[in-house]
Amino acid sequence: MDLTTLALTEIRDLLRRKKASAAELVRAYLERIERVDQDVRSYLTLSPERALAQALHVDQAIAAGESLGPLAGVPTAVKDVILTRGVRTTCGSKMLERFIAPYDATAVVRLEAAGACVLGKTNCDEFAMGSSTENSGFHPTRNPHDLTRVPGGSSGGSAAAVAANLSAVSLGSDTGGSIRQPASFCGVVGMMGTYGRVSRFGLVAFASSLDHIGPFGRSVRDVAAVLKVIAGRDPNDSTSAEAAVPDYEAEIEKDVTGLRVGVPCEYFAGLAPEIGGNIQEGIDLLQKLGCRIVSVSLPHTNYAIACYYIIATAEASSNLARYDGVRYGLRAREYCDLREMYEKTRDAGFGAEVKRRIMLGTYVLSSGYYDAYYLKAQKVRSLLARDFTEAFKDVDVIVTPTSPVPAFKIGERANDPLQMYLADIYTVTADLVGIPGISVPCGRTQGDAAHGELSLPVGMQLFGRHFDESRLLRVAYAFEKAGGFGIS
Amino acid sequence: MSLTEKEVRYVAELAHLKLTEGEVREFLPQLDSVLEYMAKLNELDIKDVEPMAQVLAQGSADFAMRLDSARKTFSPDEALSNAPERGDDLFKVPRVIDRE
Numbered sequence: 001m002d003l004t005t006l007a008l009t010e011i012r013d014l015l016r017r018k019k020a021s022a023a024e025l026v027r028a029y030l031e032r033i034e035r036v037d038q039d040v041r042s043y044l045t046l047s048p049e050r051a052l053a054q055a056l057h058v059d060q061a062i063a064a065g066e067s068l069g070p071l072a073g074v075p076t077a078v079k080d081v082i083l084t085r086g087v088r089t090t091c092g093s094k095m096l097e098r099f100i101a102p103y104d105a106t107a108v109v110r111l112e113a114a115g116a117c118v119l120g121k122t123n124c125d126e127f128a129m130g131s132s133t134e135n136s137g138f139h140p141t142r143n144p145h146d147l148t149r150v151p152g153g154s155s156g157g158s159a160a161a162v163a164a165n166l167s168a169v170s171l172g173s174d175t176g177g178s179i180r181q182p183a184s185f186c187g188v189v190g191m192m193g194t195y196g197r198v199s200r201f202g203l204v205a206f207a208s209s210l211d212h213i214g215p216f217g218r219s220v221r222d223v224a225a226v227l228k229v230i231a232g233r234d235p236n237d238s239t240s241a242e243a244a245v246p247d248y249e250a251e252i253e254k255d256v257t258g259l260r261v262g263v264p265c266e267y268f269a270g271l272a273p274e275i276g277g278n279i280q281e282g283i284d285l286l287q288k289l290g291c292r293i294v295s296v297s298l299p300h301t302n303y304a305i306a307c308y309y310i311i312a313t314a315e316a317s318s319n320l321a322r323y324d325g326v327r328y329g330l331r332a333r334e335y336c337d338l339r340e341m342y343e344k345t346r347d348a349g350f351g352a353e354v355k356r357r358i359m360l361g362t363y364v365l366s367s368g369y370y371d372a373y374y375l376k377a378q379k380v381r382s383l384l385a386r387d388f389t390e391a392f393k394d395v396d397v398i399v400t401p402t403s404p405v406p407a408f409k410i411g412e413r414a415n416d417p418l419q420m421y422l423a424d425i426y427t428v429t430a431d432l433v434g435i436p437g438i439s440v441p442c443g444r445t446q447g448d449a450a451h452g453e454l455s456l457p458v459g460m461q462l463f464g465r466h467f468d469e470s471r472l473l474r475v476a477y478a479f480e481k482a483g484g485f486g487i488s
Numbered sequence: 489m490s491l492t493e494k495e496v497r498y499v500a501e502l503a504h505l506k507l508t509e510g511e512v513r514e515f516l517p518q519l520d521s522v523l524e525y526m527a528k529l530n531e532l533d534i535k536d537v538e539p540m541a542q543v544l545a546q547g548s549a550d551f552a553m554r555l556d557s558a559r560k561t562f563s564p565d566e567a568l569s570n571a572p573e574r575g576d577d578l579f580k581v582p583r584v585i586d587r588e
Contacts (some may be wrong), residue, residue, distance in 0.1 A: 021530075021569075055560055077507070098570075100569065100570060102562060102567070102569055102570075110541040147573045195543040196543070196544050209541065209542055209543065210586065235554065236573065238554075239542075239544060241544065244541075271503040292513055303528060303529055303531075303532065304526075305525075306526045306528045307529065308527055308531050309522065309525075310529075317503060321503075323505075324504070325572055326572070326579055326581055327511055327570070327571060327579055328570030328571065329570070329572075330572070331572035331573065335582065336582075337583075338581055338582050338584055339504075341581070341582055342504040343505065343506035344506065346503075346504055346506075347506045347507075350505075352511075352514075355505055355507070355511070355515075356515060356518060356519065358503050358505060359496070359499050359500065359503060359515060360519060360522060360523070362496075362499050362502050363499045363519070363523070364526075366499065366502060367581060368505075373526060373529075376529050376530075376534060377526075377529065377537055378535040378539030378540055378541060379538070379539050379540070380529055380532060380534065380537075381539070381540040382538055382539065383532070383535050383537060383539040384536070385540060392568070416518075417518050417521075417522060418521050418522050418525055420519070421522070421525075432547075434543030434544070452537065466494055477504050
């Protein structure tokens with residue numbers, strides 16, 4: 001039996017019936033990583049000792065007949081912008097190449113308390129800034145479906161690891177689509193809860209009003225199980241919400257008949273047929289399942305990218321001021337005064353995209369431009385929120401493509417930042433508005449065998465109301481059960 | 489192009505980034521095209537719209553408050569464990585004030 005392809009329910013069952021041990025599971029994954037990850041390159045750092053120690057702990061609990069946590073023995077990968085005590089956390093940046101966090105992120109504490117075994121830290125765009133994982137300060141990650149293509153980003157390593165069976169589930173972070181877009185590129189499920197649903201304590205800050213931690217998995221049920229574990233109020237994050245956390249694994253079983261699914265015209269105008277065809281089939285399937293398909297309008301959609309890149313870069317320029325070579329991270333070797341130490345440290349530690357975003361953010365916040373850019377973007381953010389408030393009066397969930405394109409070639413977009421930013425068009429709005437979003441597989445592109453073009457995964461995105469993750473997961477699960485992942 | 493090399497250098501200085509001449513030339517058109525794209529927001533009439541700084545601002549106002557009570561936190565050694573340079577229980581930096 002291949003232990004690296006199991007769903008979480010199968011892992012639970014196996015451990016309870018003592019057909020396999022948690023240590024065997026972890027070892028099977030570590031062996032597969034050893035063999036396969038030299039091609040995919042999803043991990044930056046492995047933590048075998050930590051994973052095996054946790055596995056032994058789980059196996060002892062099983063032997064003693066103790067009750068097991070919901071993620072007992074589940075091999076898990078963690079994006080390298082999420083702190084892990086004693087295991088280096090680089091954020092994909094030379095700035096933090098040797099940074100060892102003195103504490104664990106709350107999400108990691110909760111994963112491990114539930115029995116999960118952390119295999120290692122996954123590659124990402126530097127400080128989560130990018131849509132392809134090419135901006136990693138160390139190496140790019142490759143898409144397991146076509147090694148010449150990107151896995152998406154910024155959580156490309158976490159998405160690729162789950163897709164290539166290099167972890168059962170994983171954690172990513174989403175600021176403008178960084179979970180959902182790589183999930184769609186890699187053919188896995190990726191979810192971002194409502195802003196505040198999952199504690200950000202221990203998530204290295206990129207844009208604090210937009211940052212989320214969320215799960216990747218190979219099925220909706222696996223993602224529901226992880227979200228349940230990591231969600232909930234955390235006194236260490238003042239923006240984490242008090243709202244009660246439902247049992248998502250039970251919620252997904254509920255019927256979807258009569259649910260109203262909104263289709264926003266703005267997300268389909270000009271969409272390439274290779275994506276649009278699959279999404280239309282997905283919508284048809286939802287209708288067959290008893291959902292009511294309703295046209296809605298989100299009239300300010302076209303302004304989301306401009307709004308997002310003003311707010312995200314402004315917040316980033318402020319958050320990344322902390323990397324100055326004083327308290328942690330890189331410090332330049334030679335300097336004659338404090339000012340020069342700052343500048344040389346930041347010059348050596350940051351890559352080009354991080355510098356560009358710090359520059360943009362500093363510009364839009366600078367004297368004389370604040371009202372023209374930042375304040376204006378905050379107002380447009382209100383308009384985007386209003387769009388959704390209006391739409392959710394008529395529908396329960398909204399369905400869109402996750403990305404306007406499938407996985408692109410490594411290097412194809414690297415030199416044109418604006419083109420790269422525009423690829424986030426369908427994902428950024430949910431972050432700005434704070435609503436939950438999920439990307440599920442929705443078939444594949446045709447490919448073109450004659451020209452060596454492989455068939456690539458397509459992702460369908462669902463949005464829900466604030467704190468209504470249950471209904472999102474329910475629709476996603478019904479879609480999966482009805483064969484939606486393998487459409488076309 | 490409306491952005492100038494001088495502005496790029498000025499913003500870099502504000503951000504404590506020392507850009508090479510090559511970087512200034514590379515960033516100028518890139519930043520300019522993004523800023524030009526951002527100007528798209530000028531199409532909207534937003535005179536009477538409230539700015540939105542926080543998603544949860546409309547939620548309960550007091551959930552971000554907690555008692556200001558002492559909690560256990562890092563030891564000096566833990567806090568300094570990643571310091572590029574330390575002296576006893578301090579972060580060391582280059583001299584800031586001259587002794588005259």
